[in-house]
Amino acid sequence: MKKIVLATMLASLFFSGMAMAESKTAFSLPAIEKSAEGGNAASQYQLGIKYESGEGVEQNAQKALEWYTKAAEQGHAEAQLNLALMYDMSDDIDRDAEKAVYWYNKAAVQGVSLAQYNLAVSFDDGDGVEQDHEKAVYWYTKAGEQGDSDAQYNLAISYDEGIGVGQDHAKAVVWYTKAAEQGHADAQYNLAVSYDDGEGVERDGSKAVFWYTKAANQGNRDAQNNLGVMYDEGDGVAKDTRKAVEWYKKAAFQxxxxxxxxxxxxxxxxxxxxxxxxxxxxxxxxxxxxxxxxxxxxxxxxxxxxxxxxxxxxxxxxxxxxxxxxx
Known part of the structure; x- marks a missing residue:
């Protein structure tokens, strides 16, 4: 399963612990450093971001790790997530999957959906922790309920294949739909297959075509091929062999x-x-x-x-x- 990397958040969003002032110097590097050294977790987190990204300071992964750790140990959820991501994926420090899992868990318990998703992937793959598909399903569900489309997709796969949970094609369709409606191409493809095969839902060729088209337009080659077949056979759509050839070509070229x-x-x-x-x-x-x-x-x-x-x-x-x- 694939893990997702957190995009760097805007520094101004997490200064709840610092007094806000009209002066532009209020959030200057010296002010952040002073607040961080005084033990303010939000400032420690922001300083970690600056050192990780090289924003206003020379990039220094080790210092980023140190400041994230200080904030994380105070319970700062976003710092816990970023710390986990560094241990999991950073090119600048030695990878430590067990520490990544430890901090993903801390952030996940606090409701951070990306941490919940990456923790689920860790359990699914047995990466840094003993493999446990049931726990993976638990955390995919937590993240999926918060709208994480990758978690929704992986949860659907779990239900579809009966991994970590009783096989339930109907529930798989529910979760594929949630992810598909958010633009998740693989979920759109699998949802189309569900409608095409009538698995977990009543067969509906037109809905299969609808979702194959969504996925195909995002470059999913399997959807492109299947959409070609639908046009070739006039299944769920008016027969159009020229369009069939167009879609076959797109998939064939891939x-x-x-x-x-x-x-x-x-x-x-x-x-x-x-x-x-x-x-x-x-x-x-x-x-x-x-x-x-x-x-x-x-x-x-x-x-x-x-x-x-x-x-x-x-x-x-x-x-x-x-x-x-x-x-």
Missing amino acids: GNGLAQNNLALNYYYGKGVKRDLKEAYAWFSVAVENGDGDEAMLKRTARALNAAQLAEAKALAASYIAKYLDE
Whole structure:
């Protein structure tokens, strides 16, 4: 599972412990340092941000770590999160997954959704803590209920596959929907598949097309291929083989073997595109290399070409394999 890095927060948002003044010098570096050295957790946190980002001071990860620690030990939730992130992901200090989990937990208990999500991922992967899918589900739920789309998506996966919780496709659809409505491309794709297969929800081809389109427009190659199939078959949408070819191409260019094979078939039969056996041969070849091609159709296409055409088709196939092989 993928963890999310916190974007640096605006310094002015967390000065609750410092007296606000009209003067622009109130939040100057000396003022922050004085307040931090006096034990103010919010200022310690801000000083940590400055040293981590190099804002107004020379960047110094070790000093950032020290100031985050001081604030975190006083219970400052955002400092606890940033401290965890440094132990987890910083390029400037030695990684310590156990300390990351410790501080994620501190911040998560205080309701920081990103900490809850990253803690869930740690439990899911057994990274810095003994693997525990049930605890992962618990924390995904906490973060998901706060609107974290990645947590919602991972929670849906957990329900869909029965990992850490009883398998429940209907609940998976609920959580896919929450994430999908926030623009999460993978959730949009999985939600489309749910509608396409009628798993966890009544089958609805038009809704499948709707969500495939959302994900496909964000570049999800599997959604692009499946959307091509929907247009090819007129499933949930008016049949349009030209649009099918357009979507197959988008997915094929991204290395999707199924789309490459589908595109080859359309070139072979002249569906939605002018018949072109050399293109068909080339795309069948790439699809076969990717493990999704129809070898019988590749041979059939080769037999339909004369020697000169086959040589050209093989050269085209070699160039496509170099460009579009799924790495």
